[in-house]
Amino acid sequence: MEASSLKKAGILSLIVALIIMGCWEFYLRSIGVSNSFDDNEALWAYKRAQIYDEPERSTFFIGSSRIKFDIDLRTWKEVTGEKPVQLALVGTSPQLILKNLADDKNFNGKLIVDGTEFILFSRDPGDQESAKKSIEYYKKWTPAQKASFYIDYVLQRNLVFLESKKFSLNGILDLLTLAERKSVPVFRGFPIGFEPTTFDRQNVMSDDFTNDTTRQRQVKNAWIQFGAVSSTPGIKGDSLQNIFKDLKISIDKIKASGGQVIFLRPPSSGEARAGERIAYPRELYWNKLLQYTNTPGIYFEDYPEIANFECPEWSHLSRQQAVVFTKKIIEILQKEKGWVFNNKQTTSFNNINAKNF
Amino acid sequence: MVFNSYTFIVFFIIMLVLHNLPLPWKIKKINLLIASYIFYAAWNPPFVLLLWLATIVDFYVGKALYTQPNKYKRHLLLVISLIGNLGMLCFFKYGGFLLENFTHLVNAMGINYHPAKPNIILPAGISFYTFTTLCYTIDMYKRRSEPVKSMLDFALFVTFFPHLVAGPIVRPPQLVPQFETPRTANQKQLLQGLLLISLGLFMKVVLADSMLANPANTVFNSNDALNTLDAWMGVLAFSGQIFFDFAGYSSCAIGVASCLGFVLPENFLYPYAAIGFSDFWRRWHITLSAWLRDYLYIPLGGNRHGKFKTYINLMITMLLGGLWHGANWTFVAWGALHGFYLWVEKFMQDLKTRKKPVPEMVMQSNIVTRGIMAPRFLKTVQSSNFLLALFTFFLVNVTWVFFRAPDFTSAWRILTSMFSHVSKGTVLLSTLTIIKVSVIVVAMVLFHWFMRNTRVLTVASKLPWWVLGLIWSAMLILLILSQESSSSFIYFQF
Numbered sequence: 001m002e003a004s005s006l007k008k009a010g011i012l013s014l015i016v017a018l019i020i021m022g023c024w025e026f027y028l029r030s031i032g033v034s035n036s037f038d039d040n041e042a043l044w045a046y047k048r049a050q051i052y053d054e055p056e057r058s059t060f061f062i063g064s065s066r067i068k069f070d071i072d073l074r075t076w077k078e079v080t081g082e083k084p085v086q087l088a089l090v091g092t093s094p095q096l097i098l099k100n101l102a103d104d105k106n107f108n109g110k111l112i113v114d115g116t117e118f119i120l121f122s123r124d125p126g127d128q129e130s131a132k133k134s135i136e137y138y139k140k141w142t143p144a145q146k147a148s149f150y151i152d153y154v155l156q157r158n159l160v161f162l163e164s165k166k167f168s169l170n171g172i173l174d175l176l177t178l179a180e181r182k183s184v185p186v187f188r189g190f191p192i193g194f195e196p197t198t199f200d201r202q203n204v205m206s207d208d209f210t211n212d213t214t215r216q217r218q219v220k221n222a223w224i225q226f227g228a229v230s231s232t233p234g235i236k237g238d239s240l241q242n243i244f245k246d247l248k249i250s251i252d253k254i255k256a257s258g259g260q261v262i263f264l265r266p267p268s269s270g271e272a273r274a275g276e277r278i279a280y281p282r283e284l285y286w287n288k289l290l291q292y293t294n295t296p297g298i299y300f301e302d303y304p305e306i307a308n309f310e311c312p313e314w315s316h317l318s319r320q321q322a323v324v325f326t327k328k329i330i331e332i333l334q335k336e337k338g339w340v341f342n343n344k345q346t347t348s349f350n351n352i353n354a355k356n357f
Numbered sequence: 358m359v360f361n362s363y364t365f366i367v368f369f370i371i372m373l374v375l376h377n378l379p380l381p382w383k384i385k386k387i388n389l390l391i392a393s394y395i396f397y398a399a400w401n402p403p404f405v406l407l408l409w410l411a412t413i414v415d416f417y418v419g420k421a422l423y424t425q426p427n428k429y430k431r432h433l434l435l436v437i438s439l440i441g442n443l444g445m446l447c448f449f450k451y452g453g454f455l456l457e458n459f460t461h462l463v464n465a466m467g468i469n470y471h472p473a474k475p476n477i478i479l480p481a482g483i484s485f486y487t488f489t490t491l492c493y494t495i496d497m498y499k500r501r502s503e504p505v506k507s508m509l510d511f512a513l514f515v516t517f518f519p520h521l522v523a524g525p526i527v528r529p530p531q532l533v534p535q536f537e538t539p540r541t542a543n544q545k546q547l548l549q550g551l552l553l554i555s556l557g558l559f560m561k562v563v564l565a566d567s568m569l570a571n572p573a574n575t576v577f578n579s580n581d582a583l584n585t586l587d588a589w590m591g592v593l594a595f596s597g598q599i600f601f602d603f604a605g606y607s608s609c610a611i612g613v614a615s616c617l618g619f620v621l622p623e624n625f626l627y628p629y630a631a632i633g634f635s636d637f638w639r640r641w642h643i644t645l646s647a648w649l650r651d652y653l654y655i656p657l658g659g660n661r662h663g664k665f666k667t668y669i670n671l672m673i674t675m676l677l678g679g680l681w682h683g684a685n686w687t688f689v690a691w692g693a694l695h696g697f698y699l700w701v702e703k704f705m706q707d708l709k710t711r712k713k714p715v716p717e718m719v720m721q722s723n724i725v726t727r728g729i730m731a732p733r734f735l736k737t738v739q740s741s742n743f744l745l746a747l748f749t750f751f752l753v754n755v756t757w758v759f760f761r762a763p764d765f766t767s768a769w770r771i772l773t774s775m776f777s778h779v780s781k782g783t784v785l786l787s788t789l790t791i792i793k794v795s796v797i798v799v800a801m802v803l804f805h806w807f808m809r810n811t812r813v814l815t816v817a818s819k820l821p822w823w824v825l826g827l828i829w830s831a832m833l834i835l836l837i838l839s840q841e842s843s844s845s846f847i848y849f850q851f
Contacts, residue, residue: 005822006548012826013555017833038840144358144365144399151363161838168840169567178788186787 021161028160028167032208036163036196037156039090039203041137042149047201048138050085051107057342058083060101062094063114065195066266068203069316071112072326079330080341086201088114089130093122095246096131102250108258110339115263115289115297117280118228121235121243153199163196165189190222191215194313203316210318219313220271229271229314231278234285244292251293262337263289263297264329267306272314296337303328358399360554360609361562368396369613376617382539386509389517389617396518397481404480407445408516414441415490416511422497423504431498438494446487452477454684482522484681488648490515493529495652502530510536517619519610523603525624526644532619540618549814552829553612556813559832560605567839568797569598572790576771577761581783588774590786592754594794595761597801600629603642623812629753629802630809632745634698637753649678664707671703672696682760687768691759698752743806750802 037043051060059082061067067088076084087097094113101107114120119127161167166189174188193209209215223229235243251261265286268276280286282299290297301307306328309321317325333339358365375388398405418438425431447455453475463470493514496502505511514533520526542550576583576591583591607624614621624643631637638646654674660667672693679692755772762768774782786794808816817825 003543003545003548006545006552006825008822009826009829010548010551012823013829013833016827016830017837020830020834021837142400143402144362147364147367147399148362151367155363162840164840167838169563169835169838172838173789173793176789178792180788181784181786181791183784184787186789 024167025159025161031192032206033160033163033167033192034196034206035157035160037153037199037201038162038164039197039201040164041134042141042145042152043199043201044087044089044134045138045141046149047085047087048134049141050083051101051104051109054083056109058085059110059112060085061088061112061114062097062101063088063264064092064094064116064119065090065203066116066268066316067112067114067264068201069195069205070266070322070325071202071329072319072322073198073200073202075323075326076330079327082110082341084200088201089134090195090203091119091127092130093119093127094131095120095243096128096135098247098250100131100135102253105257107254110260111254111262113261113263115265115286115299116268117234117276117285120289121240121280121285123235123239123243157199165195166192185225187222187225191218194219204319204322205312205316207319210312210320216313219315223272223313223315229275231275233278234280240285244289247289248293251295260339261295262333262339263295265297265299265301267300267309267311267317267325268315269309269311270314272311298329298332298337300325303332358396360606360613361558361566364399368392369616373616377541383509385539386513386536390509390513393513393516393518393521397516397521400481401478407480407483408486411442411445411486411490412508412512412515414438415494415515416505416508419494419497419511420504422494423500435494435498439491442487442491442494446483449477449479449483451684485524485526486515486521488526488645489520492526492648492652496529505529505533517614519614519617519619520621523606523610524642524644525607525610525622526648527621531622535619542616542618546615546618550612550615550617552814552817553608553615555612555829555832555836557605557608557610557612559836560601560608562605563832563835563839564797565598565601565605568793569594569601572786572794573598573761575785577763577767579783579785580767580770582770582779583774584782584784585774585778586791587783587785588771590791590794592758592761592771592775593798595757596629596750596754597794597798599757599760600625600801627805627809629750630746630805631749631753632742633702633749634695634752635702637749638695638699645678645681649674653677668700668703671699675699685764687759687762687765690765690768691756694756694759698756746806746809747802 050058059076059080061071061084065088068086068090071084071086073084073086076082087101088094089097098111098113101111122128156162165171171189180186191209193206193212193215195203196206197203220229234240254261263286286297286299289295300309306325309317309325311321312318330341334341358368372388372392375392376385378385380388394405394408397408415438418434418441422431422434422438425434456472456475460470460472493505493511497504505514510533513536514527514529515521517527517532520532573591573595576587577595604625611621611623622644626640626643628637628641631640654670657670657673658666659670675692675696676689677692679688679690679695682688682691758768758771758775762771773779820828
């Protein structure tokens with residue numbers, strides 16, 4: 001082939017690719033899809049590295065998806081004047097992240113640990129996998145990967161089709177309905193609008209989602225499929241004791257370095273809450289956890305203002321609910337738990353509402 | 358830095374601009390050298406020191422080897438070079454493996470010895486650049502070619518970023534002369550290079566990472582006895598994954614070099630269309646098999662000392678070739694299985710040629726031009742005999758089990774699941790995954806078969822420009838859509 005034909009082929013390929021991807025982007029925006037960042041190992045590593053920035057002026061969050069939805073980071077920053085760093089990982093026990101922070105002698109910040117029992121008290125390797133991968137990635141984060149991360153950030157900020165979970169090739173193929181094989185659980189992903197992720201790693205339900213009971217039902221069905229609303233009794237005996245022991249070792253290390261730790265039990269409702277009550281009675285898990293680790297905790301049901309949220313899909317708060325919840329948590333931390341934040345403008349509690357977003 | 362990353366795209370654009378500026382050739386070469394060090398340091402900056410060490414030692418030792426008249430001093434210089442190159446490789450790649458095996462051995466002898474597990478980080482691509490520098494000093498020792506005159510050219514030969522971390526493994530005569538005269542790509546080379554890069558990235562990102570990696574990992578990471586279909590799908594997925602991953606890398610490397618005006622040797626020629634195992638090794642990782650042939654098999658004696666010795670040399674070559682891929686006995690088993698297949702093939706060949714022996718010289722020249730060991734009897738096979746290629750592909754799949762499995766227990770478990778009925782074997786893969794693997798693997802084998810006697814650029818040149826443009830755009834769209842994060846190429850670990 002002559003160079004001119006190759007040139008024509010190359011130009012045609014670029015034009016076709018640009019037109020098709022442009023149409024795809026336009027279509028997704030037209031159906032209300034907004035920007036969402038890939039909550040991958042690189043983003044986690046970027047946030048993990050922030051523990052060295054100003055640890056004494058930052059609050060760190062670890063746990064699973066509930067704390068990622070329920071703590072509104074913008075509200076946190078505006079009210080406390082401190083930088084919130086979200087290190088929780090969806091579907092992941094905070095055990096390994098806690099240990100990783102405890103083993104880092106430089107860590108002496110404020111730490112809030114998601115106390116959702118079925119994931120905090122889990123030894124299932126699947127519940128540790130993301131944490132393991134993210135920590136490994138962080139340790140080996142190469143200069144090339146860092147540079148790619150920053151370029152990726154610019155692209156993801158501007159193109160909605162780059163949300164890989166939903167709009168990647170595999171995400172699209174997963175929408176195909178096929179006769180499934182017996183005993184192979186197939187998860188086709190969460191509906192659009194349930195879990196958009198900000199660059200700060202907060203998950204924020206879209207307004208469309210919070211108004212759409214069909215999509216909420218899809219997520220509820222997913223929780224049933226995952227066994228997250230099960231009332232099967234949780235881990236007990238030596239296994240539970242060993243988890244308590246490991247948590248205590250890590251917490252003691254952080255305290256010894258000058259850090260502060262508190263457990264936070266985020267809200268749930270409906271069938272999820274009903275299952276949790278049976279599977280993880282408070283006196284056998286939460287109370288013992290605080291007692292064994294000698295660590296304070298905030299249990300949502302102890303505070304009327306945040307005790308009765310109706311989570312849209314039983315397990316996570318909407319954006320508006322998260323703002324209310326976050327403000328209350330800060331208030332409890334300051335007034336009840338003795339936490340001191342650098343910013344004194346606690347009067348601004350009532351000036352912040354979800355419309356700020 | 359990996360080719361499938363945003364960092365590389367920016368890096369490559371800068372390199373293309375710099376390389377096409379009206380600068381003196383020496384400055385352009387210095388640019389290429391600095392860029393190659395940046396390319397490598399982007400993984401782990403301190404490991405650039407190893408590259409510098411290997412470059413400096415081998416440049417001066419190579420020159421001395423060529424000019425030194427004293428036989429004993431030349432031997433000594435060769436030993437220094439071998440110790441330097443292989444010592445580094447042994448320490449970083451095989452240090453932990455050797456210690457582990459030594460510990461097992463002394464424990465078996467009743468000595469209670471439990472050393473701490475060494476925490477050695479493997480420098481990316483060390484096996485590749487060690488073989489590149491090693492062949493230079495051996496060539497100098499044998500006086501096969503002239504020593505490289507300029508340190509800059511030698512450093513660039515060792516470090517040139519397209520081939521640095523995963524090949525193709527280049528020989529000095531293939532690359533050094535290209536650094537001696539100014540080179541920039543003409544429009545055709547540039548466009549062909551871009552086409553090869555698109556194809557390589559499509560193979561790596563879309564097919565290997567996005568479609569096949571997950572089923573292969575699911576099956577090979579499982580600790581259960583598997584359903585036969587799942588076991589086969591996992592192994593077939595890995596067959597596809599490793600081909601698309603490595604051939605994709607090689608296409609990118611050749612394409613990147615082409616965009617800069619350089620030519621790198623081909624590394625893959627549709628290996629799953631191979632008829633027999635010597636044919637397979639003429640098509641799979643060609644530059645490695647040629648290296649092993651020229652610097653191991655032939656020095657061991659090749660086929661010059663009788664049939665028995667030939668068989669032994671063949672097996673030694675394949676065992677060490679297996680070990681080159683990784684510090685684990687499973688890789689040795691993989692090599693042994695390939696050695697065994699080659700034995701059987703050679704035995705059949707010997708039976709056929711017993712009445713009509715082939716002169717040694719003819720055999721050698723055939724080897725040099727085409728691959729490790731040509732199966733003469735198979736050359737009479739009609740190209741339409743697709744079944745033999747399928748049988749070869751089937752046997753290759755069996756070897757991949759040892760290559761991919763983390764240990765022998767896992768390998769046996771998968772082989773048992775593949776070849777026997779496991780009652781209540783675990784079902785792992787979804788219908789969609791099975792469809793993906795089946796479609797891709799069938800398409801891959803058919804594509805290899807129809808392409809076995811041609812090249813992708815030859816076929817592309819015969820297509821109408823708009824057809825090529827549409828195929829090219831489909832690759833680009835799927836590449837963008839797949840959105841795989843920049844995972845490393847499998848062969849970086851070797």
